[in-house]
Amino acid sequence: MAVNENIIRSINVxxxxxxxxxxxxDKLYMLLVNIILWSALIVVLIPIIFILASSFxxxxxxxxxxxxxxxxxxxxxGYQLIFKTSAIKFGFRNSVLxxxxxxxxxxxxxxxxxxxxxxxxxxxxxxxxxxxxxxxFFSGGMIPTYLLIRSLGMIxxxxxxVIPNAMAVWNVIITRxxxxxxxxxxxxxxxxLEGCGDFYYVIRIVVPLAxxxxxxMALLYAVGHWNSYFNAMLYLRSEKLFPLxxxxxxxxxxxxxxxSPQDVERQMERLYFSYxxxxxxxxVGSLPMMILYPFVQKYFIRGIMIGxxxx
Amino acid sequence: MxxxxxxxxxxxKTITRKKTSPWLVFLRQWQLYAMILLPVVYILIFxxxxxFGIVVAFxxxxxxxxxxxxxxxxxxxxxxxxxxxxxxxxxxxxxVLSLYSLVAGFIMPIILALALNExxxxxxxxxxxMVTFFPYFISTVVMVGIILQFLNSNGGFVNNVxxxxxGETINFMGIPSMWRHIYVWSGVWQGMGYGAVIYIAALSxxxxxxxxxxxxxxxxxxxRVWYIDIPSILPTVxxxxxxxxxxxxxxxxxxxxxxxxxxxxxxxxxxxxxxxKRGLVNYQYSYSTAVGLFNSVxxxxxxxxxxxxxxxxxxxxxx
Numbered sequence: 001m002a003v004n005e006n007i008i009r010s011i012n013v014x015x016x017x018x019x020x021x022x023x024x025x026d027k028l029y030m031l032l033v034n035i036i037l038w039s040a041l042i043v044v045l046i047p048i049i050f051i052l053a054s055s056f057x058x059x060x061x062x063x064x065x066x067x068x069x070x071x072x073x074x075x076x077x078g079y080q081l082i083f084k085t086s087a088i089k090f091g092f093r094n095s096v097l098x099x100x101x102x103x104x105x106x107x108x109x110x111x112x113x114x115x116x117x118x119x120x121x122x123x124x125x126x127x128x129x130x131x132x133x134x135x136x137f138f139s140g141g142m143i144p145t146y147l148l149i150r151s152l153g154m155i156x157x158x159x160x161x162v163i164p165n166a167m168a169v170w171n172v173i174i175t176r177x178x179x180x181x182x183x184x185x186x187x188x189x190x191x192x193l194e195g196c197g198d199f200y201y202v203i204r205i206v207v208p209l210a211x212x213x214x215x216x217m218a219l220l221y222a223v224g225h226w227n228s229y230f231n232a233m234l235y236l237r238s239e240k241l242f243p244l245x246x247x248x249x250x251x252x253x254x255x256x257x258x259x260s261p262q263d264v265e266r267q268m269e270r271l272y273f274s275y276x277x278x279x280x281x282x283x284v285g286s287l288p289m290m291i292l293y294p295f296v297q298k299y300f301i302r303g304i305m306i307g308x309x310x311x
Numbered sequence: 312m313x314x315x316x317x318x319x320x321x322x323x324k325t326i327t328r329k330k331t332s333p334w335l336v337f338l339r340q341w342q343l344y345a346m347i348l349l350p351v352v353y354i355l356i357f358x359x360x361x362x363f364g365i366v367v368a369f370x371x372x373x374x375x376x377x378x379x380x381x382x383x384x385x386x387x388x389x390x391x392x393x394x395x396x397x398x399x400x401x402x403x404x405x406x407v408l409s410l411y412s413l414v415a416g417f418i419m420p421i422i423l424a425l426a427l428n429e430x431x432x433x434x435x436x437x438x439x440x441m442v443t444f445f446p447y448f449i450s451t452v453v454m455v456g457i458i459l460q461f462l463n464s465n466g467g468f469v470n471n472v473x474x475x476x477x478g479e480t481i482n483f484m485g486i487p488s489m490w491r492h493i494y495v496w497s498g499v500w501q502g503m504g505y506g507a508v509i510y511i512a513a514l515s516x517x518x519x520x521x522x523x524x525x526x527x528x529x530x531x532x533x534x535r536v537w538y539i540d541i542p543s544i545l546p547t548v549x550x551x552x553x554x555x556x557x558x559x560x561x562x563x564x565x566x567x568x569x570x571x572x573x574x575x576x577x578x579x580x581x582x583x584x585x586x587x588k589r590g591l592v593n594y595q596y597s598y599s600t601a602v603g604l605f606n607s608v609x610x611x612x613x614x615x616x617x618x619x620x621x622x623x624x625x626x627x628x629x630x
Contacts, residue, residue, distance in 0.1 A: 026532045029429075036426040037439050044443050044500065047461050050468040054460070062466040065474055113350035116343040123336055128347060132354060137557075137611070140361020141603035142583070143590040147367065147378070148360045164357055167350055198342035227450035230565050234591065245452045252456030253569050275466055282456050289448040297444060304505075305512050 055079070055279035059272035062279070077273075078280030088284070090240060091247035098243055099225040102162040106221040107214060109167040114175035115202050120185070132169045142234075149235055160235035161243070165224075171217055174306055178213040179206060216303035219296050226288065248285045252278055368601035381597075388601035397585065405581040405606075408567070409559045412495045417552065419499045420506030421544070425536055427507065428514045440511075443504030455569040458497050459484065485574040494570060494579075498563075509551070513544040553621050557614030560606045582606045 049069045054062055058073035066072050082088055116122050117129060140148075145164070154160040183206060191201050207214070229245035236242060250256040255274070337344070368388060370381040392398060423443065430436050449457070461468050462483040470480045483489050517539060525535055564583040571579045582602060590599030 023531060029532045033426045033429045036422060037430060037435070040423055040426075040443055040503065041439050044446060044504070047457055047468070047500070048445075051457060051460060054466070065466045065471040067466065068468065068471060109350055109353065112346045116347040119343060121340075122343050123333065123340060124344065124347070128351060131351070135354060135358035137614075138362060138607070139358065140364050141600065141607060142586055143596055143600040143603060144361035144364025144367065145357075146591060147364055147596065148357070150374075151377075166353055166357070169354075172350070198340075198346065202346070223448060227448075227452075229450070229452050245450055248450075248456065249452045249569065252452065253459065275463075278456065278460055282453055282460065285453045285456075286449055289450075293445060293448060294441075297441060301444075301508055304508050 051279055051282050054276070055283045057276070057279075059269075059276040062275045063272040078276045079284070081273075081277060082280055082284050087239075087242075087247050087250075088244070088281075091242055091244035094241060095226060095244040098158070098161045099222050101158070102165070102225040103218055103222045105162055105166050106168075106171075107218055110172050110175055110217055111202065111207070111210075111214070113167065113172045114179060115198075115206055117172070117176045118179040118183075119188075120180075132172065136169050146234055155235055156237040156241065158241065161225075161231060161241075164231065164235075168221070171220060174303070175210070175213055175217060178306060179210055183209050212302070213306070216299050216306070219299055220303055223289070223296075244285065248281060251281050365600060365604055367597050368604050370597060372597040372600075374596075384597075388598045389605060391598065392602050392605060397580075400577070401580060401582050401585055404578055405560055405562055405583075408491055408494065408581060409562045411491055412498050412562070413555055413559065415495050415499050416502055416506065417548075417555070419503050421510055421548070423503055424507040424510035424514060424544070425540055427511060428540065429532070429536070440504065440507075443507070445504070446501040447505040449501065451563075451565045451569065454497065454501055455566060458493060458570070462493070484570075484572060487575050487578045490570070490575040490578050494567070498566070509547060510544050513547045514540060517543045549621050553614070553617045556617035557610060559613050560610040 046069070050067070053069055053071045054067045055078055056071035056074055056076065057067045058075055059077070061067055061072035113128075113132070117125060119125070139145075149155060149160055149164060154163065187205060188201060191205060196204075227245065229243070229249055232241075232243050232246050236246070364378065367378055367381070369383060369385060370378070371384045372378065372381045427436055427440060430439075446454075462470070464470050464480045464482050469483070474480060483493060521539060522535065525539060530538070560582065562581050562583060564581075564587070567579060567581055568584050568587065571584065583606070586599045586603045586606070589595045589602065
């Protein structure tokens with residue numbers, strides 16, 4: 001089957017090539033296609049390269065507007081300062097904690113919901129499915145949710161960062177569908193005949209077999225935790241609990257953490273330096289994603305595909 | 312194979328049906344119930360709890376008296392919102408901003424996907440896909456930081472280029488008429504590659520035989536896009552379109568809020584940021600809940616209309 005398809009494809013490619021070189025309109029068309037792709041590539045790359053180049057330039061060169069796509073007067077002073085800033089260190093540590101703890105809770109909750117829902121003989125299946133699905137279309141909104149979290153005493157605690165979003169219904173549905181179509185029901189029948197209970201079956205059979213989807217889910221959840229600032233803004237008050245994104249917001253958007261030097265000359269210097277600091281902050285803030293990106297990209301695409309095709 | 316499974320399942324079902332009552336089935340499946348207990352409790356508290364909390368929109372809520380102890384006041388806060396001078400402005404900002412991002416954010420990924428599908432150079436295709444997908448992973452905070460730095464009048468890239476060409480520097484974030492364009496096109500910059508993935512998947516599902524026979528029939532490339540590629544992604548497009556119309560009133564609060572400043576507030580204040588400021592900055596809980604509820608109701612009506620239209624026009628719909 002696979003071999004057949006490959007043969008057909010290779011024939012296709014050959015015919016396409018022949019066709020492509022014969023017609024002028026097709027040639028113009030391919031030119032258009034290439035222009036679109038090259039401009040997409042360049043437009044996406046320019047801001048990223050600019051930020052990267054600026055973060056390695058001198059503060060004076062940035063302020064004078066001399067930096068384009070290559071570092072001017074190369075130096076790493078911005079980065080040196082960032083790694084000395086305790087707020088960023090604490091924020092980084094908090095974000096790692098929230099992401100780790102949050103993702104573990106997410107995966108446990110998602111599996112606990114997805115497995116019973118994948119069992120067609122589970123009695124409460126349709127009721128629970130409806131109960132869950134409704135929440136995808138209706139929600140209480142910002143203020144009632146805030147009041148709930150408040151009345152549960154979660155304001156300004158670690159729990160406010162990991163419990164209110166302990167599970168996403170959409171991800172449960174994708175995971176359920178994956179288990180349903182990839183782990184045959186006979187496996188359960190065999191196991192249960194041998195006296196295997198559901199909990200044991202999930203831990204010993206379902207989890208190992210569902211590893212690909214668990215990896216996708218862990219990534220989706222983890223990226224969500226790492227990038228979110230909204231819940232922290234709503235529910236956290238004390239600075240020592242702030243995740244990295246809040247610290248980044250204060251530096252990048254609210255221009256905080258600069259101090260107020262008295263003499264004018266130093267003030268200018270500080271101002272220039274604050275420009276540089278923002279560029280290196282952007283890079284440090286997205287560094288974990290940049291490092292992980294090449295590895296996680298294909299899992300992400302797989303996750304989108306499963307969601308799109310089965311959902 | 313399939314029928315075999317069905318057969319065994321059916322016999323199993325009839326056996327259980329004959330020999331056991333629902334109560335016994337429940338007892339036998341206690342482990343499944345134990346598993347799903349925690350997620351169900353979670354959903355009841357954190358999804359249905361706030362839905363119950365919507366009643367504060369009809370009450371004169373104060374933290375001290377609690378939800379149940381507060382007085383009913385009916386539609387007072389809805390009337391108050393509809394009669395405030397902000398109302399028209401908020402509604403316009405919300406609708407214009409989301410329609411604009413809907414259209415731009417919808418067309419660009421499709422164009423990118425169609426173009427990617429046409430190129431024969433696999434390496435180039437992979438590179439473009441990988442690069443355009445990356446911005447999706449950038450957090451909202453960093454994204455707004457990038458926008459501010461890129462458009463900055465003190466050394467931002469765009470102003471550097473303008474200066475190089477001999478023009479005057481522009482304070483982009485301070486010009487209200489620029490704000491929507493910046494919001495929408497930075498959104499396209501960030502979401503284009505991500506949005507394209509799903510269409511690329513749909514396009515790769517096109518039967519190679521159809522393409523082959525079209526080539527034999529002498530169909531040109533542009534025609535092939537029009538008659539084969541676009542119809543093949545149309546169902547996906549419709550579903551996504553309905554879903555995003557149902558979200559029209561939910562403009563991405565996080566990004567709008569971070570992009571606001573005193574100079575652009577006239578165009579950048581949308582309903583959700585208004586709810587946040589009134590509710591959690593000024594502590595007008597009941598009033599802001601009412602505004603939020605108004606927003607959700609409009610949203611839901613739009614979803615139903617969009618779905619009905621889609622069902623009339625094409626074959627695909629949500630339900």
